[in-house]
Amino acid sequence: MRIDCPYCGERDAQEFVYRGDASLMRPESEDGMADYVYLRDNLAGPMTEHWYHAQGCRTWIAVTRDTTTHAMLGAIFARDGVR
Amino acid sequence: MADLLVEQLSGFGLATIMARKGVSGMAIGMALGVEAPAQPAFCRGENNLALIGTGAGSWFAHTDMVSPAWHTALRDRLAELASVSDQSDGYMLIRLSGEDARTVLQRGAAIDFHPEVFAPGAAATTVIAHIGVVIWRRDDDARGRPKYEIATFRSYFDSFRRWLDHTAAAL
Structure with missing residues:
Protein backbone atom coordinates (compact mmCIF):
# COMPACT_ATOMS: atom_id res chain seq x y z
CA MET A 1 0.00 0.00 0.00
CA ARG A 2 1.25 3.51 -0.85
CA ILE A 3 0.25 6.45 1.34
CA ASP A 4 0.02 10.04 0.09
CA CYS A 5 1.95 12.00 2.71
CA PRO A 6 0.96 15.69 2.49
CA TYR A 7 4.62 16.66 2.88
CA CYS A 8 6.66 13.87 1.28
CA GLY A 9 4.30 12.65 -1.44
CA GLU A 10 3.51 9.01 -2.17
CA ARG A 11 5.42 6.58 0.06
CA ASP A 12 5.39 2.91 0.93
CA ALA A 13 3.27 2.08 3.99
CA GLN A 14 6.33 0.52 5.67
CA GLU A 15 7.65 4.04 6.32
CA PHE A 16 4.65 4.74 8.57
CA VAL A 17 3.48 3.75 12.04
CA TYR A 18 -0.24 3.04 12.31
CA ARG A 19 -2.29 4.44 15.19
CA GLY A 20 -5.89 3.87 14.15
CA ASP A 21 -9.24 5.61 14.02
CA ALA A 22 -8.80 9.40 13.89
CA SER A 23 -12.37 10.20 14.82
CA LEU A 24 -12.18 9.17 18.49
CA MET A 25 -12.33 11.97 21.05
CA ARG A 26 -11.04 11.50 24.59
CA PRO A 27 -14.00 11.71 27.00
CA GLU A 28 -14.07 14.47 29.61
CA SER A 29 -14.79 12.09 32.47
CA GLU A 30 -14.18 8.43 33.26
CA ASP A 31 -17.55 7.57 31.74
CA GLY A 32 -16.90 6.23 28.29
CA MET A 33 -13.16 5.83 28.89
CA ALA A 34 -13.27 2.06 28.45
CA ASP A 35 -15.05 2.45 25.12
CA TYR A 36 -12.58 5.16 24.07
CA VAL A 37 -9.63 2.90 24.83
CA TYR A 38 -10.96 -0.46 23.64
CA LEU A 39 -14.08 -0.21 21.47
CA ARG A 40 -13.43 0.08 17.75
CA ASP A 41 -15.68 0.09 14.71
CA ASN A 42 -14.48 -2.37 12.11
CA LEU A 43 -15.34 -0.23 9.13
CA ALA A 44 -15.51 -1.65 5.64
CA GLY A 45 -15.11 1.31 3.32
CA PRO A 46 -13.85 4.88 3.73
CA MET A 47 -12.18 5.54 7.09
CA THR A 48 -9.95 8.30 8.47
CA GLU A 49 -6.94 7.07 10.44
CA HIS A 50 -3.86 8.49 12.09
CA TRP A 51 -0.51 7.47 10.64
CA TYR A 52 2.90 8.68 11.76
CA HIS A 53 5.51 9.13 9.05
CA ALA A 54 8.37 7.82 11.20
CA GLN A 55 10.81 7.20 8.34
CA GLY A 56 10.03 10.42 6.51
CA CYS A 57 8.92 13.84 7.69
CA ARG A 58 8.20 12.61 11.25
CA THR A 59 4.71 14.11 11.22
CA TRP A 60 1.32 12.74 12.26
CA ILE A 61 -1.10 12.70 9.35
CA ALA A 62 -4.77 11.87 8.99
CA VAL A 63 -5.31 9.53 6.06
CA THR A 64 -8.69 8.75 4.57
CA ARG A 65 -8.67 5.47 2.72
CA ASP A 66 -11.05 2.73 1.69
CA THR A 67 -10.29 -0.23 3.94
CA THR A 68 -11.66 -2.69 1.40
CA THR A 69 -9.59 -1.52 -1.59
CA HIS A 70 -6.73 0.47 0.05
CA ALA A 71 -7.60 3.35 -2.29
CA MET A 72 -6.25 6.67 -0.94
CA LEU A 73 -9.00 9.28 -0.60
CA GLY A 74 -6.92 12.09 0.90
CA ALA A 75 -4.42 12.95 3.61
CA ILE A 76 -3.84 16.06 5.71
CA PHE A 77 -1.55 17.01 8.57
CA ALA A 78 -3.28 15.77 11.73
CA ARG A 79 -2.76 19.16 13.39
CA ASP A 80 -4.77 20.86 10.62
CA GLY A 81 -7.89 18.76 11.01
CA VAL A 82 -9.17 15.77 12.91
CA ARG A 83 -7.41 15.26 16.19
CA MET B 1 32.25 0.18 -17.09
CA GLN B 87 24.47 17.44 13.80
CA SER B 88 27.81 17.86 12.01
CA ASP B 89 29.17 14.81 13.84
CA GLY B 90 25.85 12.97 14.01
CA TYR B 91 25.49 12.36 10.29
CA MET B 92 27.82 11.20 7.57
CA LEU B 93 27.53 12.58 4.06
CA ILE B 94 28.20 10.68 0.90
CA ARG B 95 28.03 12.01 -2.64
CA LEU B 96 27.02 9.86 -5.60
CA SER B 97 27.59 11.24 -9.07
CA GLY B 98 27.75 9.92 -12.60
CA GLU B 99 25.34 8.41 -15.10
CA ASP B 100 24.72 5.36 -12.90
CA ALA B 101 24.09 7.24 -9.63
CA ARG B 102 20.35 7.25 -10.20
CA THR B 103 20.28 3.49 -10.82
CA VAL B 104 22.05 2.87 -7.53
CA LEU B 105 19.60 5.05 -5.61
CA GLN B 106 16.66 3.49 -7.37
CA ARG B 107 17.75 0.07 -6.15
CA GLY B 108 17.68 1.27 -2.57
CA ALA B 109 14.85 3.73 -2.05
CA ALA B 110 11.19 3.17 -2.94
CA ILE B 111 10.68 6.66 -4.37
CA ASP B 112 10.77 7.97 -7.92
CA PHE B 113 14.17 9.31 -9.05
CA HIS B 114 13.11 10.03 -12.62
CA PRO B 115 14.66 13.42 -13.57
CA GLU B 116 11.21 14.91 -14.15
CA VAL B 117 10.26 14.08 -10.55
CA PHE B 118 13.62 14.33 -8.78
CA ALA B 119 15.33 17.23 -10.56
CA PRO B 120 18.27 19.27 -9.25
CA GLY B 121 17.05 20.96 -6.06
CA ALA B 122 14.80 18.06 -5.06
CA ALA B 123 15.14 16.35 -1.68
CA ALA B 124 13.58 13.41 0.15
CA THR B 125 13.67 11.82 3.58
CA THR B 126 13.21 8.07 3.29
CA VAL B 127 14.89 4.72 3.97
CA ILE B 128 17.51 2.69 2.13
CA ALA B 129 18.08 -0.85 3.40
CA HIS B 130 15.99 0.04 6.48
CA ILE B 131 18.39 2.91 7.27
CA GLY B 132 17.03 6.45 7.48
CA VAL B 133 18.48 8.77 4.84
CA VAL B 134 18.04 12.32 3.63
CA ILE B 135 18.82 12.64 -0.07
CA TRP B 136 19.13 15.80 -2.11
CA ARG B 137 20.14 16.45 -5.68
CA ARG B 138 22.66 19.16 -6.52
CA ASP B 139 23.10 20.84 -9.87
CA ASP B 140 24.40 18.48 -12.53
CA ASP B 141 28.15 18.38 -13.11
CA ALA B 142 29.83 20.07 -16.08
CA ARG B 143 29.09 17.05 -18.28
CA GLY B 144 25.41 17.02 -17.35
CA ARG B 145 25.59 14.02 -15.04
CA PRO B 146 23.49 13.98 -11.86
CA LYS B 147 24.96 14.58 -8.45
CA TYR B 148 23.23 13.39 -5.27
CA GLU B 149 24.19 13.76 -1.63
CA ILE B 150 22.98 11.42 1.08
CA ALA B 151 23.00 12.06 4.82
CA THR B 152 22.82 9.06 7.09
CA PHE B 153 23.30 8.52 10.82
CA ARG B 154 26.96 8.04 11.74
CA SER B 155 26.23 4.87 13.73
CA TYR B 156 24.56 3.30 10.68
CA PHE B 157 27.17 4.44 8.21
CA ASP B 158 29.12 1.16 7.98
CA SER B 159 25.90 -0.72 7.23
CA PHE B 160 24.87 1.87 4.68
CA ARG B 161 28.28 1.72 3.04
CA ARG B 162 27.99 -2.06 2.81
CA TRP B 163 24.66 -1.70 0.99
CA LEU B 164 26.21 0.88 -1.32
CA ASP B 165 29.28 -1.23 -2.14
CA HIS B 166 27.18 -4.31 -2.91
CA THR B 167 24.73 -2.34 -5.03
CA ALA B 168 27.46 -0.51 -6.95
CA ALA B 169 29.28 -3.80 -7.58
CA ALA B 170 26.19 -5.12 -9.35
CA LEU B 171 26.08 -2.27 -11.89
Missing part, protein backbone atom coordinates in the same frame (compact mmCIF):
# COMPACT_ATOMS: atom_id res chain seq x y z
CA ALA B 2 30.00 1.79 -14.57
CA ASP B 3 29.97 5.56 -14.39
CA LEU B 4 29.71 6.13 -10.65
CA LEU B 5 31.79 8.31 -8.35
CA VAL B 6 31.38 7.76 -4.61
CA GLU B 7 32.85 10.42 -2.33
CA GLN B 8 32.69 10.44 1.44
CA LEU B 9 32.45 14.09 2.39
CA SER B 10 34.17 15.80 5.29
CA GLY B 11 34.53 19.33 6.57
CA PHE B 12 30.83 20.03 6.21
CA GLY B 13 28.45 21.50 8.78
CA LEU B 14 24.98 20.10 9.35
CA ALA B 15 22.33 21.24 11.82
CA THR B 16 18.64 20.62 12.30
CA ILE B 17 16.29 23.59 12.47
CA MET B 18 12.83 23.20 13.98
CA ALA B 19 10.51 26.20 13.79
CA ARG B 20 8.86 27.32 16.99
CA LYS B 21 5.07 27.21 17.10
CA GLY B 22 3.55 29.71 14.71
CA VAL B 23 6.84 30.67 13.05
CA SER B 24 6.69 30.42 9.26
CA GLY B 25 9.36 29.15 6.90
CA MET B 26 9.33 32.65 5.42
CA ALA B 27 10.54 34.15 8.71
CA ILE B 28 13.29 31.55 9.00
CA GLY B 29 14.37 32.13 5.43
CA MET B 30 14.49 35.89 6.00
CA ALA B 31 16.64 35.47 9.11
CA LEU B 32 19.14 33.28 7.25
CA GLY B 33 19.08 34.95 3.84
CA VAL B 34 18.19 31.73 2.05
CA GLU B 35 14.83 30.31 1.05
CA ALA B 36 13.41 27.84 3.59
CA PRO B 37 11.40 25.56 1.29
CA ALA B 38 7.89 24.52 2.34
CA GLN B 39 8.35 21.22 0.52
CA PRO B 40 11.15 18.63 0.43
CA ALA B 41 13.75 20.64 -1.51
CA PHE B 42 17.38 21.75 -1.46
CA CYS B 43 17.80 25.55 -1.58
CA ARG B 44 21.24 27.08 -1.70
CA GLY B 45 21.75 30.68 -0.68
CA GLU B 46 24.56 33.13 -0.07
CA ASN B 47 27.41 32.47 2.35
CA ASN B 48 27.61 28.81 1.36
CA LEU B 49 24.46 28.01 3.32
CA ALA B 50 21.78 25.63 2.08
CA LEU B 51 18.46 24.62 3.62
CA ILE B 52 16.95 21.22 2.96
CA GLY B 53 13.29 20.61 3.77
CA THR B 54 13.00 17.51 5.98
CA GLY B 55 9.45 17.94 7.29
CA ALA B 56 6.75 20.52 7.96
CA GLY B 57 8.55 23.25 9.91
CA SER B 58 11.88 21.43 9.94
CA TRP B 59 15.01 21.76 7.85
CA PHE B 60 18.61 20.70 7.60
CA ALA B 61 21.05 23.59 7.44
CA HIS B 62 24.11 22.59 5.46
CA THR B 63 27.43 24.20 4.65
CA ASP B 64 30.30 22.74 2.67
CA MET B 65 32.92 24.54 4.74
CA VAL B 66 32.27 24.51 8.46
CA SER B 67 33.86 26.89 10.94
CA PRO B 68 33.95 26.44 14.71
CA ALA B 69 31.31 29.10 15.30
CA TRP B 70 29.03 28.01 12.47
CA HIS B 71 26.29 26.40 14.48
CA THR B 72 26.26 28.98 17.29
CA ALA B 73 26.01 31.75 14.68
CA LEU B 74 23.07 29.91 13.15
CA ARG B 75 21.43 29.58 16.54
CA ASP B 76 21.90 33.28 17.27
CA ARG B 77 20.32 34.28 13.97
CA LEU B 78 17.31 32.07 14.71
CA ALA B 79 16.88 33.09 18.34
CA GLU B 80 13.16 33.07 19.26
CA LEU B 81 12.33 31.62 15.83
CA ALA B 82 13.59 28.05 15.87
CA SER B 83 15.52 25.41 17.77
CA VAL B 84 18.92 24.59 16.26
CA SER B 85 20.83 21.41 16.95
CA ASP B 86 24.32 20.80 15.58
Whole structure:
Protein backbone atom coordinates (compact mmCIF):
# COMPACT_ATOMS: atom_id res chain seq x y z
CA MET A 1 0.00 0.00 0.00
CA ARG A 2 1.25 3.51 -0.85
CA ILE A 3 0.25 6.45 1.34
CA ASP A 4 0.02 10.04 0.09
CA CYS A 5 1.95 12.00 2.71
CA PRO A 6 0.96 15.69 2.49
CA TYR A 7 4.62 16.66 2.88
CA CYS A 8 6.66 13.87 1.28
CA GLY A 9 4.30 12.65 -1.44
CA GLU A 10 3.51 9.01 -2.17
CA ARG A 11 5.42 6.58 0.06
CA ASP A 12 5.39 2.91 0.93
CA ALA A 13 3.27 2.08 3.99
CA GLN A 14 6.33 0.52 5.67
CA GLU A 15 7.65 4.04 6.32
CA PHE A 16 4.65 4.74 8.57
CA VAL A 17 3.48 3.75 12.04
CA TYR A 18 -0.24 3.04 12.31
CA ARG A 19 -2.29 4.44 15.19
CA GLY A 20 -5.89 3.87 14.15
CA ASP A 21 -9.24 5.61 14.02
CA ALA A 22 -8.80 9.40 13.89
CA SER A 23 -12.37 10.20 14.82
CA LEU A 24 -12.18 9.17 18.49
CA MET A 25 -12.33 11.97 21.05
CA ARG A 26 -11.04 11.50 24.59
CA PRO A 27 -14.00 11.71 27.00
CA GLU A 28 -14.07 14.47 29.61
CA SER A 29 -14.79 12.09 32.47
CA GLU A 30 -14.18 8.43 33.26
CA ASP A 31 -17.55 7.57 31.74
CA GLY A 32 -16.90 6.23 28.29
CA MET A 33 -13.16 5.83 28.89
CA ALA A 34 -13.27 2.06 28.45
CA ASP A 35 -15.05 2.45 25.12
CA TYR A 36 -12.58 5.16 24.07
CA VAL A 37 -9.63 2.90 24.83
CA TYR A 38 -10.96 -0.46 23.64
CA LEU A 39 -14.08 -0.21 21.47
CA ARG A 40 -13.43 0.08 17.75
CA ASP A 41 -15.68 0.09 14.71
CA ASN A 42 -14.48 -2.37 12.11
CA LEU A 43 -15.34 -0.23 9.13
CA ALA A 44 -15.51 -1.65 5.64
CA GLY A 45 -15.11 1.31 3.32
CA PRO A 46 -13.85 4.88 3.73
CA MET A 47 -12.18 5.54 7.09
CA THR A 48 -9.95 8.30 8.47
CA GLU A 49 -6.94 7.07 10.44
CA HIS A 50 -3.86 8.49 12.09
CA TRP A 51 -0.51 7.47 10.64
CA TYR A 52 2.90 8.68 11.76
CA HIS A 53 5.51 9.13 9.05
CA ALA A 54 8.37 7.82 11.20
CA GLN A 55 10.81 7.20 8.34
CA GLY A 56 10.03 10.42 6.51
CA CYS A 57 8.92 13.84 7.69
CA ARG A 58 8.20 12.61 11.25
CA THR A 59 4.71 14.11 11.22
CA TRP A 60 1.32 12.74 12.26
CA ILE A 61 -1.10 12.70 9.35
CA ALA A 62 -4.77 11.87 8.99
CA VAL A 63 -5.31 9.53 6.06
CA THR A 64 -8.69 8.75 4.57
CA ARG A 65 -8.67 5.47 2.72
CA ASP A 66 -11.05 2.73 1.69
CA THR A 67 -10.29 -0.23 3.94
CA THR A 68 -11.66 -2.69 1.40
CA THR A 69 -9.59 -1.52 -1.59
CA HIS A 70 -6.73 0.47 0.05
CA ALA A 71 -7.60 3.35 -2.29
CA MET A 72 -6.25 6.67 -0.94
CA LEU A 73 -9.00 9.28 -0.60
CA GLY A 74 -6.92 12.09 0.90
CA ALA A 75 -4.42 12.95 3.61
CA ILE A 76 -3.84 16.06 5.71
CA PHE A 77 -1.55 17.01 8.57
CA ALA A 78 -3.28 15.77 11.73
CA ARG A 79 -2.76 19.16 13.39
CA ASP A 80 -4.77 20.86 10.62
CA GLY A 81 -7.89 18.76 11.01
CA VAL A 82 -9.17 15.77 12.91
CA ARG A 83 -7.41 15.26 16.19
CA MET B 1 32.25 0.18 -17.09
CA ALA B 2 30.00 1.79 -14.57
CA ASP B 3 29.97 5.56 -14.39
CA LEU B 4 29.71 6.13 -10.65
CA LEU B 5 31.79 8.31 -8.35
CA VAL B 6 31.38 7.76 -4.61
CA GLU B 7 32.85 10.42 -2.33
CA GLN B 8 32.69 10.44 1.44
CA LEU B 9 32.45 14.09 2.39
CA SER B 10 34.17 15.80 5.29
CA GLY B 11 34.53 19.33 6.57
CA PHE B 12 30.83 20.03 6.21
CA GLY B 13 28.45 21.50 8.78
CA LEU B 14 24.98 20.10 9.35
CA ALA B 15 22.33 21.24 11.82
CA THR B 16 18.64 20.62 12.30
CA ILE B 17 16.29 23.59 12.47
CA MET B 18 12.83 23.20 13.98
CA ALA B 19 10.51 26.20 13.79
CA ARG B 20 8.86 27.32 16.99
CA LYS B 21 5.07 27.21 17.10
CA GLY B 22 3.55 29.71 14.71
CA VAL B 23 6.84 30.67 13.05
CA SER B 24 6.69 30.42 9.26
CA GLY B 25 9.36 29.15 6.90
CA MET B 26 9.33 32.65 5.42
CA ALA B 27 10.54 34.15 8.71
CA ILE B 28 13.29 31.55 9.00
CA GLY B 29 14.37 32.13 5.43
CA MET B 30 14.49 35.89 6.00
CA ALA B 31 16.64 35.47 9.11
CA LEU B 32 19.14 33.28 7.25
CA GLY B 33 19.08 34.95 3.84
CA VAL B 34 18.19 31.73 2.05
CA GLU B 35 14.83 30.31 1.05
CA ALA B 36 13.41 27.84 3.59
CA PRO B 37 11.40 25.56 1.29
CA ALA B 38 7.89 24.52 2.34
CA GLN B 39 8.35 21.22 0.52
CA PRO B 40 11.15 18.63 0.43
CA ALA B 41 13.75 20.64 -1.51
CA PHE B 42 17.38 21.75 -1.46
CA CYS B 43 17.80 25.55 -1.58
CA ARG B 44 21.24 27.08 -1.70
CA GLY B 45 21.75 30.68 -0.68
CA GLU B 46 24.56 33.13 -0.07
CA ASN B 47 27.41 32.47 2.35
CA ASN B 48 27.61 28.81 1.36
CA LEU B 49 24.46 28.01 3.32
CA ALA B 50 21.78 25.63 2.08
CA LEU B 51 18.46 24.62 3.62
CA ILE B 52 16.95 21.22 2.96
CA GLY B 53 13.29 20.61 3.77
CA THR B 54 13.00 17.51 5.98
CA GLY B 55 9.45 17.94 7.29
CA ALA B 56 6.75 20.52 7.96
CA GLY B 57 8.55 23.25 9.91
CA SER B 58 11.88 21.43 9.94
CA TRP B 59 15.01 21.76 7.85
CA PHE B 60 18.61 20.70 7.60
CA ALA B 61 21.05 23.59 7.44
CA HIS B 62 24.11 22.59 5.46
CA THR B 63 27.43 24.20 4.65
CA ASP B 64 30.30 22.74 2.67
CA MET B 65 32.92 24.54 4.74
CA VAL B 66 32.27 24.51 8.46
CA SER B 67 33.86 26.89 10.94
CA PRO B 68 33.95 26.44 14.71
CA ALA B 69 31.31 29.10 15.30
CA TRP B 70 29.03 28.01 12.47
CA HIS B 71 26.29 26.40 14.48
CA THR B 72 26.26 28.98 17.29
CA ALA B 73 26.01 31.75 14.68
CA LEU B 74 23.07 29.91 13.15
CA ARG B 75 21.43 29.58 16.54
CA ASP B 76 21.90 33.28 17.27
CA ARG B 77 20.32 34.28 13.97
CA LEU B 78 17.31 32.07 14.71
CA ALA B 79 16.88 33.09 18.34
CA GLU B 80 13.16 33.07 19.26
CA LEU B 81 12.33 31.62 15.83
CA ALA B 82 13.59 28.05 15.87
CA SER B 83 15.52 25.41 17.77
CA VAL B 84 18.92 24.59 16.26
CA SER B 85 20.83 21.41 16.95
CA ASP B 86 24.32 20.80 15.58
CA GLN B 87 24.47 17.44 13.80
CA SER B 88 27.81 17.86 12.01
CA ASP B 89 29.17 14.81 13.84
CA GLY B 90 25.85 12.97 14.01
CA TYR B 91 25.49 12.36 10.29
CA MET B 92 27.82 11.20 7.57
CA LEU B 93 27.53 12.58 4.06
CA ILE B 94 28.20 10.68 0.90
CA ARG B 95 28.03 12.01 -2.64
CA LEU B 96 27.02 9.86 -5.60
CA SER B 97 27.59 11.24 -9.07
CA GLY B 98 27.75 9.92 -12.60
CA GLU B 99 25.34 8.41 -15.10
CA ASP B 100 24.72 5.36 -12.90
CA ALA B 101 24.09 7.24 -9.63
CA ARG B 102 20.35 7.25 -10.20
CA THR B 103 20.28 3.49 -10.82
CA VAL B 104 22.05 2.87 -7.53
CA LEU B 105 19.60 5.05 -5.61
CA GLN B 106 16.66 3.49 -7.37
CA ARG B 107 17.75 0.07 -6.15
CA GLY B 108 17.68 1.27 -2.57
CA ALA B 109 14.85 3.73 -2.05
CA ALA B 110 11.19 3.17 -2.94
CA ILE B 111 10.68 6.66 -4.37
CA ASP B 112 10.77 7.97 -7.92
CA PHE B 113 14.17 9.31 -9.05
CA HIS B 114 13.11 10.03 -12.62
CA PRO B 115 14.66 13.42 -13.57
CA GLU B 116 11.21 14.91 -14.15
CA VAL B 117 10.26 14.08 -10.55
CA PHE B 118 13.62 14.33 -8.78
CA ALA B 119 15.33 17.23 -10.56
CA PRO B 120 18.27 19.27 -9.25
CA GLY B 121 17.05 20.96 -6.06
CA ALA B 122 14.80 18.06 -5.06
CA ALA B 123 15.14 16.35 -1.68
CA ALA B 124 13.58 13.41 0.15
CA THR B 125 13.67 11.82 3.58
CA THR B 126 13.21 8.07 3.29
CA VAL B 127 14.89 4.72 3.97
CA ILE B 128 17.51 2.69 2.13
CA ALA B 129 18.08 -0.85 3.40
CA HIS B 130 15.99 0.04 6.48
CA ILE B 131 18.39 2.91 7.27
CA GLY B 132 17.03 6.45 7.48
CA VAL B 133 18.48 8.77 4.84
CA VAL B 134 18.04 12.32 3.63
CA ILE B 135 18.82 12.64 -0.07
CA TRP B 136 19.13 15.80 -2.11
CA ARG B 137 20.14 16.45 -5.68
CA ARG B 138 22.66 19.16 -6.52
CA ASP B 139 23.10 20.84 -9.87
CA ASP B 140 24.40 18.48 -12.53
CA ASP B 141 28.15 18.38 -13.11
CA ALA B 142 29.83 20.07 -16.08
CA ARG B 143 29.09 17.05 -18.28
CA GLY B 144 25.41 17.02 -17.35
CA ARG B 145 25.59 14.02 -15.04
CA PRO B 146 23.49 13.98 -11.86
CA LYS B 147 24.96 14.58 -8.45
CA TYR B 148 23.23 13.39 -5.27
CA GLU B 149 24.19 13.76 -1.63
CA ILE B 150 22.98 11.42 1.08
CA ALA B 151 23.00 12.06 4.82
CA THR B 152 22.82 9.06 7.09
CA PHE B 153 23.30 8.52 10.82
CA ARG B 154 26.96 8.04 11.74
CA SER B 155 26.23 4.87 13.73
CA TYR B 156 24.56 3.30 10.68
CA PHE B 157 27.17 4.44 8.21
CA ASP B 158 29.12 1.16 7.98
CA SER B 159 25.90 -0.72 7.23
CA PHE B 160 24.87 1.87 4.68
CA ARG B 161 28.28 1.72 3.04
CA ARG B 162 27.99 -2.06 2.81
CA TRP B 163 24.66 -1.70 0.99
CA LEU B 164 26.21 0.88 -1.32
CA ASP B 165 29.28 -1.23 -2.14
CA HIS B 166 27.18 -4.31 -2.91
CA THR B 167 24.73 -2.34 -5.03
CA ALA B 168 27.46 -0.51 -6.95
CA ALA B 169 29.28 -3.80 -7.58
CA ALA B 170 26.19 -5.12 -9.35
CA LEU B 171 26.08 -2.27 -11.89
